[in-house]
Amino acid sequence: MRKPKFVSAEEAAAMILDGTTLCTIGMTLVSASESILKAVENRFLETGPPKNLTLFHTCGQSDRKDGIAHLAHEGLITKVIRGHWGLCPPFMKMISENMLEAYNLPQGQMANMFHSMALREPGKLSKIGLGTFVDPRIEGGKMNEKTRDKEDIVSVVTVDGEEYMQYKEVPIDTLIIRGTYADEAGNITTEEEAMVLEVLPAVMAAKRFGGKVICQVKQIVKSGALGAKEVTVPGILVDAVVVCQDPVNDHRQTSSWYYDPSYSGQVKTPLKGTAAIPLSIRKVIGRRAVMELKKDVVINVGTGIPNDVIGPILAEEKVQEDVMLIVESGIYGGMPAGGIDFGISCSPEALIPHDRQFEYYTGAGIDFTFMGAGEMDREGNVNATKMGTVAAGAGGFIDITSTAKNVVFCSTFTGGGIQAEFDEAGIHIVKEGRFKKLVKKVQQISYNGKMAVARGQNMFFVTERAVFKLTEKGPVLIEFAKGTDMEKDILAQMEFKPLMADEIRETPVEIYKEKAFGLKKIIEGQELGL
Known part of the structure; x- marks a missing residue:
């Protein structure tokens, strides 16, 4: 033989x-x-x-x-x-x-x-x-x-x-x-x-x-x-x-540790004791993003803000049993790791092949995907793959966002050193980012806005201070945060004048507090804070 x-x-x-x-x-x-x-x-x-x-x-x-x-x-x-x-x-x-x-x-x-x-x-x-x-x-x-x-x-x-x-x-x-x-x-x-x-x-x-x-x-x-x-x-x-x-150095299960059987499916460890992540601009964006969720949906998280904060937010809000979180690598459930360990999950319910996972994304299409974003333009095109000469590449971004029923992009409003503070009065921009992310024309089309509208997809662009919804006429500003100045903090930080909703909502201030903000009630269809 x-x-x-x-x-x-x-x-x-x-x-x-x-x-x-x-x-x-x-x-x-x-x-x-x-x-x-x-x-x-x-x-x-x-x-x-x-x-x-x-x-x-x-x-x-x-x-x-x-x-x-x-x-x-x-x-x-x-x-x-x-x-x-x-x-x-x-x-x-x-x-x-x-x-x-x-x-x-x-x-x-x-x-x-x-x-x-x-x-x-x-x-x-x-x-x-x-x-x-x-x-x-x-x-x-x-x-x-x-x-x-x-x-x-x-x-x-x-x-x-x-x-x-x-x-x-x-x-x-x-x-x-x-x-x-x-x-x-x-x-x-x-x-x-x-x-x-x-x-x-x-x-x-x-x-x-x-x-x-x-x-x-x-x-x-x-x-x-x-x-x-x-x-x-x-x-x-x-x-x-x-x-x-x-093997300790050259055959590690992932970058951060050599071997943990709870990540490869041999054992399951309890997730209830997972510590809440500190309040930050990334957590605020993630909190506002998950407010779009409904009960019993299947959700995907991409690299960057989504993978780093959404899993911990769901755990803190005790809604892990209300949705199924999956990752493009083939992970179902558990608590996803973040950063350099993207793609694995502690105590998952299932691990399937990476190529088979994309059959699900391409065929049935995920209910919700949460993705990071670099730029969005006046037509709703999004660039998440190349900024200047730095090319990170698409990963699973194009596959997943092309067929998902709901796409929620998570991004800071401006980029490069942005700093913000939060309290019950809303948001205060301490330091604006060095460059604009809402631009006249994206450098590279990773997500085609017109094609998304044509296929009936719901798309939201969520930031720490404003939320846009994509329509056939382009992105519409539907929400802004308490504490922001519309002219100074939003319009002046964009390269194009956005379409405005007939009634622009105010972001609930609960997402700016340290404690859990009541996501379970939102998912169950109840009003926040009532």
Whole structure:
């Protein structure tokens, strides 16, 4: 029976040839094959190869210093096709300085490209991406000047009279994955990983192209020791296995800790004792955002303000049982971690594959999604992917906001050093941000306002001092905070004059208090504070 080779990290790095396409699987630092990535970096710096690689990956895979950041060297990587770079400053710097070609595609479409590639289909067809910067009639997902005149890796095709994006195949030469255990036959399990991810579909895609599959694991066990249903990747599909020699540093469950079974589904810990997060401008925005919720809805939270504050707010308000919170990585329920540990959850009810989660987003569509935002313009277009030359990328933003029934963007009114104080009298702007976020025209279209209106989507843009609702005429100011001056604090801080609701509401001051503000009553349809 065919079995993989058991090799060192250095030997695995030597399997990657110059000028080939490397694919890595992970999200943030979850499932990052640190031993192998470090070995690739060291080999390049010490001897030269591998060089001129194309790097393909669906999610952001760094915690600002590790993960794919080890590959961020000019000459090592000359082209990237990726979903997100927000937690990888070295690659964002390389993109902004035109040190490599950079393509950004929607994360969910990339995850499902593995299925299309494995099945030898003529690309992944989807309506996701139309009307955004990924559309080849706009930017084609090209994120810097160096890429502008390069080949298109997406196109628009017509099927039965309707337009679709065609995400073209990317042949994989080498795939790096991570598991928990491998047996002597190379069968791989992933029970201690905090996400299921899209490991098996990526393996199938790599095998279709004759690519090599390399897996990093914690430990080798005897043949027959692994339950058949627990095997994620059969050994006959694996070419090489690397046993991590320093798992505490190089095989961490996530950036902030080595291993906690409550994040990988082995145990459940109580969430009731979770401490409330301190009152801040981010918490105020999150509180106002969740006021749009209704009972029994399914909600998604994106990176930034939503992921950092909405889970804790729901816990503080004791409404966790009234809604189901899910994350794009495949998490259902529990308490999501934030920041560099985005994508995992303490004591989740279910963990499903990352690629399958996007089938839910794209097909049924989530009830509510809460997303961060960089800019919004007079047409309701939103930019969340590129500010100046700094390109974080879309991640799952385009996939999720394209089909959600209700989209709530969470953003400070201005950006760059904004400071505010809150009390029962409302809000006081201590220091205005250095730049405006409500602009005449967004730099990059991550969310198309006109298309959102056409599909009947409800969209809100929530800030600490004002709330806008998107209509067919554009964003309408429907609410402002007590303590603000309409001319000085709102209109003067925008590049366009907004449409005004016939009756502009005042934001309830309860969200500016330290204690719980009564979200449960709102969700149940009762009046706040009554």
